[in-house]
Amino acid sequence: MTEKIVRNIIEDQNNDNIAITSDGSNPLTYAELKGLIHRISKQLAGYGISNSDRAAIVLPNGPYMATSFLAISSYMSAAPLNPNYKSEEFEFYLKDLKPKIVLVEKNSENVVTEVAKKLGIPVCELKNSESNLAGDFNLFDKSAEYNLPNEDQEALVLHTSGTTSRPKIVPLSNSNIYSSSNNISKSLKLTDKDHCLNIMPLFHIHGLIAVLASSMKVGASVCATSGFNALKFLDQAKSEKITWYSGVPTMHQAILMRADKNLDLAKNLNLRFLRSSSASLPPAVFEKLNLVFNCPVIEAYGMTEATHQMTSNPLPPQKQKPGFVGIPAGPDVCIMDNDYNIMKNGEEGEVCIKGSNVTVGYENNPEANKNSFSNGWFRTGDQGYFDDEGYLKISGRLKEIINKGGEKISPLEVDNVLMDHPAIEAAVCFGYADKMLGEDIATAIIIKEGKTCNEDDVKNFAKEKLAKFKIPKKIYFVKEIPKGATGKLQRNTLAKNFGLTG
Numbered sequence: 351m352t353e354k355i356v357r358n359i360i361e362d363q364n365n366d367n368i369a370i371t372s373d374g375s376n377p378l379t380y381a382e383l384k385g386l387i388h389r390i391s392k393q394l395a396g397y398g399i400s401n402s403d404r405a406a407i408v409l410p411n412g413p414y415m416a417t418s419f420l421a422i423s424s425y426m427s428a429a430p431l432n433p434n435y436k437s438e439e440f441e442f443y444l445k446d447l448k449p450k451i452v453l454v455e456k457n458s459e460n461v462v463t464e465v466a467k468k469l470g471i472p473v474c475e476l477k478n479s480e481s482n483l484a485g486d487f488n489l490f491d492k493s494a495e496y497n498l499p500n501e502d503q504e505a506l507v508l509h510t511s512g513t514t515s516r517p518k519i520v521p522l523s524n525s526n527i528y529s530s531s532n533n534i535s536k537s538l539k540l541t542d543k544d545h546c547l548n549i550m551p552l553f554h555i556h557g558l559i560a561v562l563a564s565s566m567k568v569g570a571s572v573c574a575t576s577g578f579n580a581l582k583f584l585d586q587a588k589s590e591k592i593t594w595y596s597g598v599p600t601m602h603q604a605i606l607m608r609a610d611k612n613l614d615l616a617k618n619l620n621l622r623f624l625r626s627s628s629a630s631l632p633p634a635v636f637e638k639l640n641l642v643f644n645c646p647v648i649e650a651y652g653m654t655e656a657t658h659q660m661t662s663n664p665l666p667p668q669k670q671k672p673g674f675v676g677i678p679a680g681p682d683v684c685i686m687d688n689d690y691n692i693m694k695n696g697e698e699g700e701v702c703i704k705g706s707n708v709t710v711g712y713e714n715n716p717e718a719n720k721n722s723f724s725n726g727w728f729r730t731g732d733q734g735y736f737d738d739e740g741y742l743k744i745s746g747r748l749k750e751i752i753n754k755g756g757e758k759i760s761p762l763e764v765d766n767v768l769m770d771h772p773a774i775e776a777a778v779c780f781g782y783a784d785k786m787l788g789e790d791i792a793t794a795i796i797i798k799e800g801k802t803c804n805e806d807d808v809k810n811f812a813k814e815k816l817a818k819f820k821i822p823k824k825i826y827f828v829k830e831i832p833k834g835a836t837g838k839l840q841r842n843t844l845a846k847n848f849g850l851t852g
Contacts, residue, residue, distance in 0.1 A: 354501045354528035354706075356563075357424040360384060363569035367542050371573045371590065372413040375484040380569065382483055386417060389488070391425040396492035399450050401426050401499040404507060406449040406471075407553075408433050408440075408462045414476055415552045416562055416574040417485030418453055423527065425496065427504040430553035432835045433460055440465040446519060447507060453489070485574065501525040507713075508555060508654050519713035520654045530657035530707040531563035533680030537662045538594070538623070538648065542569035547592045549578040549601060554836040556628050559658040560596050560650070578837065580604035584615050596625035598837045599632065602639055603776055607799070609642045621645040623665060627652050628838050630744060630762050632769040633672035651675035651744065655728060657707045661742045673766065674741040681705025683742065685735055690724050698735040698745060702727040733760070750841050752781035752789050757819045759791060761841060764822065767815045768793065768808065773801035778831050779822060780841050782850035792824035794831045794844060803827075824850070 352358050360369075365381035378386075399405070404427040409415040415430070422428040429447050431440070440462045444452070452466045452473045466473045479486040499505065505524045509517035534540075546565055550557030552574075565572045573590045578597070583605050587595065597605070602624075609616040621643055626636075627650040639647045647670060650662035660683055663669075663676035670676075684692045685699040693699045704727050711719040722729050733751065734744040746760035753759075761779035768777035776796040784790040797803050805825045812821045832847045834840045845851055 355424075355499060355524040356420070356505045356527050357387065357498065359528060359531055359563060359566050360387065360420065360424065363566070364542065367569045368571045369566065370413055370416055370484045371545075371571060372484040372575070375413060376482050377571075378413070378417070378484040378486060382481075382486065383417065383420065386486060387421045387424045389493075390421040391496045392493035393488065393490040394422075394425055395496035396494040397451075397490045399426065401497055402503060403427065403450040404429050404447055404504075406431055406444060406447060406452045406462075406466075408452060408454050408458075408460055409476070410455065411548075411552055411575065411577040413485030413574040414455065414478075414487060416548070416572065417487065418476065419552060419558060419562065420566065422453070423505040423524075425499065427507050427521075429507045430558070431462070432551070432553045433462075434835060435462070437461045437465055441469070443509065444469055444471060446509070446517075499524055501528075506558070506657075508553075510654055518715055518718055520709050521713050522654075522657050522709055526657040526707050526709065527559065527563055528567075529705070530559050530659060530680065531567040533707060534560055534564035534659050534662075535567045537650075537659070537664065537679040538564070538625070539665055540564060540568045540570050544568070544570040544593045544622070545573065545590060546570070547573045547583075547587050547590055547595045548575055549583065549595060549597055551577070551836050554628075555654045555658045556596065556598070556652065556836070560625070560627060560652065578604075580608050584608060584612055584619070587619050587621075588615065592619070593622045594624060595621075596627065598628045599626060599630070599635060600776070600831075600833060600837050600839065602626055602631070602635055606635070606638055606642060607775070613642065616642050617644050619643065623648050625650060627659070628836065630675075630765075631672075632766050634766070634769045636672040646670055647672075649675055650679070651742065653730060655709045655722075655730075656681060656703055656705075657709070659707075660701075660703050660730075663741075671741050674737070674743050676742060677740050678742075680707055684727065686724070686727065686729070690727075693735075695736045695738055695740070698733060700748065701730045701732045701734045701742070701744070703730060704728060747841070750781070752779075752791055754781075754784075754789050754791065754819055755787040759820050761791075764791065764793065764812070764816065764820055767812060768795065770815070771803070771808065771811050773798055773803035773807070775799075776831060778839055778841060778844065780844040782824070782845040782848075790824075791820070791822045792826065792845070792848065792850060793822040794826045794828050794848070796828060796831060824848075 652658035662679035764779040
């Protein structure tokens with residue numbers, strides 16, 4: 351029986367299959383990727399780094415970020431960090447993670463190099479090989495024999511977003527990654543004929559696991575782009591002959607704006623499916639994606655602590671439900687009340703999970719672990735319910751639920767209603783402090799190109815669809831809605847961004 355370690359995700363594949371492609375490079379085959387992983391393991395061992403150490407990876411998106419993650423996590427623990435962090439942020443994360451080494455690109459000018467030197471952490475620049483193979487690199491001149499990690503050893507470490515508290519360290523084991531990549535590849539029916547265009551940042555669980563690891567698990571290939579560019583997306587997708595892609599709702603919306611002007615090109619991509627995760631996909635966007643690309647839209651539900659995926663809408667012939675995040679796709683999933691009782695279909699409560707893809711707990715944080723784990727179940731902090739067909743509906747984040755004078759409002763519900771307005775491109779509702787009511791509702795809105803809309807239009811539209819207490823009191827028309835580094839909307843920080851705190 352194959353041991354559930356990251357290395358075996360790759361070792362099990364056909365040598366001749368292509369693993370990684372990128373602009374301006376020759377494709378990297380699985381044989382070449384296996385050789386790279388073995389070589390880097392020997393070089394790390396030769397430098398005195400063990401399979402229980404951590405390596406921080408600070409690289410721009412692209413083939414080197416993809417292969418360095420696969421190579422590092424196949425031997426030790428990979429700690430990918432957002433290359434756009436400021437010095438203070440790097441200092442916090444490096445002190446928290448205590449890596450043995452920081453990997454950067456050749457001739458890197460990233461501020462992390464100065465921070466690492468200040469903290470006494472060695473910095474290693476990737477040495478690009480002369481092969482011109484996508485993502486092929488070396489680290490050190492010396493080599494030594496190495497020991498493989500076991501299933502329980504850490505292979506990836508990330509932080510939660512920390513919107514309301516200090517970011518928490520989430521260690522993920524070899525077994526977690528192996529299990530999750532297997533779950534995702536099965537739910538998407540991936541085969542070695544699939545080719546995905548990666549537009550997700552590879553310091554985030556979505557891109558690392560849902561795109562990269564799940565593709566590797568079946569011997570499929572990934573085009574490792576330099577990042578998301580809505581203007582280039584359709585042309586890249588066509589030239590790469592992709593079969594699918596995965597993104598967050600804000601990316602899909604940006605792609606749709608471009609695809610509206612290139613409908614033939616979008617339809618002729620002949621995608622097998624497209625996938626959305628990391629935030630709720632408004633039903634209006636779901637329907638439009640389905641129409642424009644003429645393929646199934648697979649909305650999934652994931653989080654870092656679950657090594658990404660928990661539920662997913664199934665592929666045809668089963669149905670995909672707009673506004674629902676699908677059926678359990680890997681771990682066990684239940685709805686629990688405040689007294690830890692498992693609830694029936696149709697009853698709303700907290701979404702809880704358990705399974706081989708779920709972290710064993712936060713590092714050095716007994717209080718968070720006590721609050722997050724109950725009777726073997728991990729409490730996600732998300733509110734939702736299963737319908738009669740077993741599809742999960744996320745009704746809101748428990749800490750995002752707006753309590754307006756005792757009336758509880760899900761911001762997602764308001765978002766989805768406003769998104770049906772013909773002039774609204776995007777809408778994000780959020781709560782802010784109110785002296786009389788405790789909280790009230792505001793929303794940030796982007797108007798579609800060539801359309802007009804004012805505050806009264808929005809409120810009158812909302813009045814037709816929502817109870818009076820759910821209508822936003824404050825409306826902000828913006829060109830862009832503030833997002834986090836991964837493209838994910840940071841609903842909990844919007845009140846502060848618009849000066850509505852205190």
